[in-house]
Amino acid sequence: MTGVIDKPVARPVTPLGILAQDLVALVEALDKETLPAHFKEKLRFASRLASGLDPYLEECTTSESAALTALAEKTAHEQWSNRFEGGETVVPLEQEMLSGHIEGQTLKMFIYMTKAKRVLEIGMFTGYSALAMAEALPADGKLIACEVDPYTAEFGKAAFRESAHGEKIQVEIGPALDTLDKLAEKGESFDFVFIDADKAGYVKYFNTLLEKNLLAPSGFICVDNTLLQGQPYLSEAERTANGQAIAKFNSTVAADKRVEQVLLPVRDGLTIIRRLEN
Numbered sequence: 001m002t003g004v005i006d007k008p009v010a011r012p013v014t015p016l017g018i019l020a021q022d023l024v025a026l027v028e029a030l031d032k033e034t035l036p037a038h039f040k041e042k043l044r045f046a047s048r049l050a051s052g053l054d055p056y057l058e059e060c061t062t063s064e065s066a067a068l069t070a071l072a073e074k075t076a077h078e079q080w081s082n083r084f085e086g087g088e089t090v091v092p093l094e095q096e097m098l099s100g101h102i103e104g105q106t107l108k109m110f111i112y113m114t115k116a117k118r119v120l121e122i123g124m125f126t127g128y129s130a131l132a133m134a135e136a137l138p139a140d141g142k143l144i145a146c147e148v149d150p151y152t153a154e155f156g157k158a159a160f161r162e163s164a165h166g167e168k169i170q171v172e173i174g175p176a177l178d179t180l181d182k183l184a185e186k187g188e189s190f191d192f193v194f195i196d197a198d199k200a201g202y203v204k205y206f207n208t209l210l211e212k213n214l215l216a217p218s219g220f221i222c223v224d225n226t227l228l229q230g231q232p233y234l235s236e237a238e239r240t241a242n243g244q245a246i247a248k249f250n251s252t253v254a255a256d257k258r259v260e261q262v263l264l265p266v267r268d269g270l271t272i273i274r275r276l277e278n
Contacts (some may be wrong), residue, residue: 010076010078010096011096012094012147013229013268014227014229014268014269015227015229015230015265015268015269016050016053016054016265016269017054018201018229019050019101019232020047020050020053020054023043023046023047023050023051024047024051024076025048025215026232027043028045030043030044036092036164040079041255044169044243045099050199054102054107057102058101058102058195061101061102061105062105063101064101064104064105065131065135065163066136066266067131067159067162067163067165068101068104068128068131068132068135069245069248070159071128071131071156072098072100072101072123072128072163073124073125074097074126074155074159075098075126075155076098077103077247078095078155079092079124080094080095081094084196092150092234093125094151097125097126098101098125098128099128099151099196099224099267100126100128100271101131102266102267103129103224103266103267103270104128104132105132106266106270107129107132107133107194107222108132108133108135108136108138109136110220110222110272111133111137111192112136112181113134114143114191114220115138116137116190116191116192116220117138117140117141117143117191117192118142118188118190118192119133119134119137119141119142119143119144119190119191119192119193119194120143120146120183120190120192120193120194120214120267121133121143121144121145121146121193121194121196122146122176122180122193122194122196122197122205123146123176123195123196123198124145124146124153124171125147125150125152125156126148126155126156126159127145127152127156127159127160127169127195127220129156129194129196130143130145130156130160130169131156131159131160131163131165131169133167133192134160134163134165134168134169135163135165135195139166141167141168142168142170143168143170143223144168144169144170144171144172144173144179144183144188144190145169145170145171145172146174146180146197147171147172147173147180148173148174148175148176148197148198150173150262153171153173156171157171158216159275166209167270169244176201177205177207177208178205180205180209180212180214181212183214184208184212184213184214186220188214189213189214189215189216189219190214190215190216190219191216191219192219192220192221192222192223193214193215193219193220193222194221194222194223194224195221195222195223195224195227196223197225199228199246200241200242200244200245201224201246202204202223202245202246202249203252203266204274206221206223206249206252209221210259210275211259215275216275217275217277218274218275218276218277219275220272220273220274221259221271221273221275222270222271222272222273222276223249223253223270223271223273224267224268224269224270225246225269226245226246226250226263226268226269226270226271227246227263227265227269228243228248228260228267228268228269229243229268231243231244231247232246232247232269239254246269250263250271253271253273257276258275258276259273259274259275259276260273260274260276261273261274
C-alpha cells in the first residue's frame, strides 16, 4: 500500500451545501419508506439539482493558480481542532473558514473589474482570499490584510512567500479595529475592502470604513457569509449568535443611505456594497 493521505472532507457550511446534504440523506432513506413513486422521483430530482450545482460551478470556473491550490490543500490538512487562538476571544479555527475557489475567483474578477490598486482585507485566516485578490492587482498594487490570530497570520505569510504576488500583501496582526484606527490616522484610503472576520464586528467595521473615510469615494466593500447557512432569513429561534449578528448587519446596510448594495448567493452569501459619492 502507498501512504496516500486523503484530503479531509469539509462539512457543508452554506445554505446550498446543507440543503444538498439533507436531500441526499432523504434519498438514501427512500427505499425504506412506502411513498408514492412520483414523490420519490421529485425528491431524487431535488437532490440531484442541489448536489450538482457546486461541482458544476467548479467545472465552469477558471482554475485557481498553483499557489492557491497549495494553500488550500495545506489549510485542509492542518489540525485546526488543536488550535483555538483568537486574540481577545477563544475562536475555534476550521478549514471551512477558507474562502475557496469560486469565491476567490469572484474576488479576483471584482479587482480586475474595479481596477482597484489599494485593497484592504478584514479577516485573513490563512490568506487564500488575500492571495487571490493580490494575483489580480497590478504590479504597483497593495493589499493590507488584518488578522487577529498570530498563527494563521504566519501560516498565510509563509504561503505568500511561495507566490510572485505575495510581495503585494502586507499583514497586520492584531484586532482589526485597532488596525483600522492606525490606517485612518495615516490618511489611508482603499478602493476595495473585503470583510470576512468575526460576525459580531461586521456593523462596526462597516461604519468605521465609512466614517473614517477608509473607503475611497465610489469604493466597494465585499462582505462574506451574509447568508450564514440560511440563518438570517430563518426565524430568530433558529439563529445562533453569529446568525443574529449577520441579520442585524444585513438590515443595517439595507437601511443606510450612504451606500447601495446587492446580496449574492455565492457560497455562504456575498454582499457587494458601493459607497455613494454624495
